[in-house]
Amino acid sequence: MPGPNLLIGNGEVLAGTIQRDGGGGGKKAYPYTIQQARERLRQGIAGIADALDQLPDVAKPRGEGTGLITVHPAFLAKTQMPAGVFRRAGLRTLGSRPAMVTPMNDARVNAPSGPQPAAELYVCGTSEAFRQLGNMLMSDSTAKTHQDEFCRLEAVRFLAPADRLVRLEGQDAQVPIEVVLHGDSGDTVLLDAFEAYANTCGVQLGRKKLLGVPGLVFMPGTASRTDLAKFASFTALRAVRRLPALRLNRPVIRQRLTVQAPALPDADALDSSLKVVVFDGGLGARDFSRWCKEIVPAELDATHADYLSHGTEVTSALLFGAVEHDATTLPRPYFDVVHHRALGLNDEHDVDLYDCMRRIDAVLRAGDVDFANLSLGPRLAIDDGQPHAWTSMLDGHLAQGHTLMTVAVGNDGNVSDGMGRIQPPADAVNALSVGAADSREFMWNRASYSCYGPGRSPGLVKPDGVAFGGTEQQPLVLLNPLAGGLTGVQGTSFASPLALRTAAAARAISATPLSATTLRALMIHHADRFQGHDSRDVGWGRFPEAPDDLLTCGDHEVCVIYQGHIEAGGTMRIGIPVPPVALGVGLTIKATFCFACPVDPADPINYTRHGLTVVFRPRGAGSSAPFFSTGNYDTEQDLRADAYKWETVLHKTANFAADQLLDACFDVDHGAREHGLKVDNSEVPPLPYVLIATVSTQKGEPIYQSIMQKYRALAPIQLRERVQLRGR
Structure with missing residues (x-):
C-alpha cells in the first residue's frame, strides 16, 4: 500500500540570484524649511544644554546627558533617519522608542490626519556638543545635507527624570x-x-x-x-520600573481524575540524539527517568510542591502529549528531555527574578540546544517603548537560528485595561510564542485566560499561534505521577510544550535535516485559523497536533520547503511550482517566509536588523500582483507603510485562476540595518531564510504527482526507517 505524499524538501533548486531592480522612491518633500526648523528646535536644543549644566557631576557620567529627538513620521525608513548631523556635533544615538505624534506640518501627498507613528531617538552627549548642534542649526554655513536632517525633526527636548x-x-x-x-x-x-x-x-x-x-x-x-x-x-538611565512578579502560568484548576491512568511505554525515545530542554520548576518523581534527566542547581534543592507539580506536567505534555480518553498505554516519546530546574524556594525570597533568568541564560549560552520550552517569566504586559531583559536575552540566543524555543504567553488574558496583553519574553521575535485554544475540536477559540496580542512592531503578530491548553469545562488531561495519576489542567504553560512536541517530533521523524527556523515556519504555515478569528487573539491560528501534518501533503496539493541564503542588498527569484491543469481550475497559494534575526534591544522601533521585501510575480518577470502587504498587520497601531518588511515572519494565502499563473515566482530583496540606519552590505553575512509554499486546487483536483513529473529536480523529504505516517 503506498504511503502518504511527503512534502518537498529541496525547493531551493528553484531559486537563484537576480539583479536588483534599480528603482527608487525619489526625494521626499520636507515638512519644514530650515528657517521653520530653526524656530521650532532651537529652544529645545538650548534647553538640553542648560539642563545638563544644572545637574551635579555625579549624575552625569563623563559629563554627558540625553535628549529625546522626535523624527517626523514621514522619515522613519533607514535611508531617511537623521544621523550625520548628530555625529558632526559630537553626539551619539543610543536607541529609540516608538511614539505617536500629530505633526505641525506634513508635505506628503494624501498625508494622514491625527496622531501617526513616529520615533523618539535617545541622543547623548555633553552640553557643549548640544550647543554645537544648536550652532549648526542656526548657521547658514552648515552643509545642506545636515540642514535637511534638521528639517526632518518634529521636536527636541531634554530627557527628564519623569520620562x-x-x-x-x-x-x-x-x-x-x-x-x-x-x-x-x-x-x-x-x-x-x-x-x-x-x-x-x-x-x-x-x-x-x-x-x-x-x-x-x-x-x-x-x-x-x-x-x-x-x-x-x-543621565545614562533609560528606564526605572517596578520589578514584576514571577509567573509560572499556574492553571486556574488542577483536578485529579479518578479514571485509571494509562501505563508508561516500554520503549526508548525514537531519536535520543535531539537536545530538548525544559526550563521549569523541577520534577518530583523519577517515573519519567527513562526519557528525562533533571538538572538541579545546588541552591534549588529546596523547593515547593507547586513548582514540582507544574514542572512535571509541562514535561509530561512534552513527552507524551494530551492523554486520550481511551488510552491504555502512553505513546512512545519522540525524544528525550533534559529538565533544568530554574527556580526554587530561594527565589521566593529573592523577588527580582534575575537568578532564574541567569540560569536560563547560562544554559543557552553553552549552546547545543535544539529545542526548548519556557512556561515561566515576568508577570507583566509587554511595553512597546521599553525593552525587557528576558526578551532581549532570549532573542540574542535565538538569533542564530539553531534553537526552536516555545514560550507561553501568560494567563492574564481576562485582565482588563490592556493588562491581558502577552507577557515577556513571549514578545521575542525569534521565539515561537504560544497561547491557549479552548478546544481540540473543529470549532475553537482563544481560551479566555490566554494573553492576547498584538506584539510589538516588529513582531506584531503575537502569539504566533495557539494550542489546546484546557478549560474549566474541558480540562487538558496529562499524566502527573505526583498527583497519583491523571490530572486535568488549564494554562498556556501546557499549550506551549504541546506545540513544541509537534515540531520536535517532526524533526525526529524526518531523515532530511529540518532547521529550527524551518520547523518554526512549518508550524505557522500549517496553523489553522477561521475567518472570524482575530490575529490578536490567536496569532496565525491553532497549531497542528500531529507531526504528520507538518510532513505530508494531500493529493490535491504540494508543499515545498526552500532553505537558502540571500546576500545583504541582494535579490533572489524563487520559483513556485505551477501544476499543469485545465483552464478554469482554481489554485490557492499559501506562503510563509521566516528567518531568525539579530536584534537591537535599545531600538524597539527598529528592533530587527534584517528584513525582506517580497514581490509576487504570477507570470514571471515583468508581472506583479498583491500578496504580502501591510494588510496582514493592520491594527489599532496604524503601522507605517514599510513596517511589515522588518517582520521575521510573512504569511499569506491568495487565490488565483490557473491561467493567471505562468512562471510564478517571488522576488525577494534582503535589506539590512543597524539601529535603524543604513549599513555596508558587504560587511553583513548572508541571511538564512526559509520559505514554505503550498500550491493546492480549490476543488480538490489531484496535482501532487503531476507536479513531481513536471519539476523533476524536486524530491520528497526522507523519513527515518520504520516510521509510518498516517497521511491525510
Missing part, C-alpha cells in the same frame, strides 16, 4: 525596581559611577546580577519611593 519612571504606581515606601541603563556591561567607569550615585539616593543595586545585551544593561534593585525622582536624574 524614566515607568509603572511605579503604589504606596509602598521601598519599591523593588529594575533599571535599564544605556551602556555596556563591561564599562566599569559607567557602572561604578552609577553605583556611587545610587548609594547617594539610598538605592540598593544588585550589580552582581546585571544582564548585559547590546547597548543596554539591566539590573535589579530596591529604592525608596521618596528618592525615585532624584535617582532617575542619572
Whole structure:
C-alpha cells in the first residue's frame, strides 16, 4: 500500500540570484524649511544644554546627558533617519522608542490626519556638543545635507527624570525596581559611577546580577519611593520600573481524575540524539527517568510542591502529549528531555527574578540546544517603548537560528485595561510564542485566560499561534505521577510544550535535516485559523497536533520547503511550482517566509536588523500582483507603510485562476540595518531564510504527482526507517 505524499524538501533548486531592480522612491518633500526648523528646535536644543549644566557631576557620567529627538513620521525608513548631523556635533544615538505624534506640518501627498507613528531617538552627549548642534542649526554655513536632517525633526527636548519612571504606581515606601541603563556591561567607569550615585539616593543595586545585551544593561534593585525622582536624574538611565512578579502560568484548576491512568511505554525515545530542554520548576518523581534527566542547581534543592507539580506536567505534555480518553498505554516519546530546574524556594525570597533568568541564560549560552520550552517569566504586559531583559536575552540566543524555543504567553488574558496583553519574553521575535485554544475540536477559540496580542512592531503578530491548553469545562488531561495519576489542567504553560512536541517530533521523524527556523515556519504555515478569528487573539491560528501534518501533503496539493541564503542588498527569484491543469481550475497559494534575526534591544522601533521585501510575480518577470502587504498587520497601531518588511515572519494565502499563473515566482530583496540606519552590505553575512509554499486546487483536483513529473529536480523529504505516517 503506498504511503502518504511527503512534502518537498529541496525547493531551493528553484531559486537563484537576480539583479536588483534599480528603482527608487525619489526625494521626499520636507515638512519644514530650515528657517521653520530653526524656530521650532532651537529652544529645545538650548534647553538640553542648560539642563545638563544644572545637574551635579555625579549624575552625569563623563559629563554627558540625553535628549529625546522626535523624527517626523514621514522619515522613519533607514535611508531617511537623521544621523550625520548628530555625529558632526559630537553626539551619539543610543536607541529609540516608538511614539505617536500629530505633526505641525506634513508635505506628503494624501498625508494622514491625527496622531501617526513616529520615533523618539535617545541622543547623548555633553552640553557643549548640544550647543554645537544648536550652532549648526542656526548657521547658514552648515552643509545642506545636515540642514535637511534638521528639517526632518518634529521636536527636541531634554530627557527628564519623569520620562524614566515607568509603572511605579503604589504606596509602598521601598519599591523593588529594575533599571535599564544605556551602556555596556563591561564599562566599569559607567557602572561604578552609577553605583556611587545610587548609594547617594539610598538605592540598593544588585550589580552582581546585571544582564548585559547590546547597548543596554539591566539590573535589579530596591529604592525608596521618596528618592525615585532624584535617582532617575542619572543621565545614562533609560528606564526605572517596578520589578514584576514571577509567573509560572499556574492553571486556574488542577483536578485529579479518578479514571485509571494509562501505563508508561516500554520503549526508548525514537531519536535520543535531539537536545530538548525544559526550563521549569523541577520534577518530583523519577517515573519519567527513562526519557528525562533533571538538572538541579545546588541552591534549588529546596523547593515547593507547586513548582514540582507544574514542572512535571509541562514535561509530561512534552513527552507524551494530551492523554486520550481511551488510552491504555502512553505513546512512545519522540525524544528525550533534559529538565533544568530554574527556580526554587530561594527565589521566593529573592523577588527580582534575575537568578532564574541567569540560569536560563547560562544554559543557552553553552549552546547545543535544539529545542526548548519556557512556561515561566515576568508577570507583566509587554511595553512597546521599553525593552525587557528576558526578551532581549532570549532573542540574542535565538538569533542564530539553531534553537526552536516555545514560550507561553501568560494567563492574564481576562485582565482588563490592556493588562491581558502577552507577557515577556513571549514578545521575542525569534521565539515561537504560544497561547491557549479552548478546544481540540473543529470549532475553537482563544481560551479566555490566554494573553492576547498584538506584539510589538516588529513582531506584531503575537502569539504566533495557539494550542489546546484546557478549560474549566474541558480540562487538558496529562499524566502527573505526583498527583497519583491523571490530572486535568488549564494554562498556556501546557499549550506551549504541546506545540513544541509537534515540531520536535517532526524533526525526529524526518531523515532530511529540518532547521529550527524551518520547523518554526512549518508550524505557522500549517496553523489553522477561521475567518472570524482575530490575529490578536490567536496569532496565525491553532497549531497542528500531529507531526504528520507538518510532513505530508494531500493529493490535491504540494508543499515545498526552500532553505537558502540571500546576500545583504541582494535579490533572489524563487520559483513556485505551477501544476499543469485545465483552464478554469482554481489554485490557492499559501506562503510563509521566516528567518531568525539579530536584534537591537535599545531600538524597539527598529528592533530587527534584517528584513525582506517580497514581490509576487504570477507570470514571471515583468508581472506583479498583491500578496504580502501591510494588510496582514493592520491594527489599532496604524503601522507605517514599510513596517511589515522588518517582520521575521510573512504569511499569506491568495487565490488565483490557473491561467493567471505562468512562471510564478517571488522576488525577494534582503535589506539590512543597524539601529535603524543604513549599513555596508558587504560587511553583513548572508541571511538564512526559509520559505514554505503550498500550491493546492480549490476543488480538490489531484496535482501532487503531476507536479513531481513536471519539476523533476524536486524530491520528497526522507523519513527515518520504520516510521509510518498516517497521511491525510
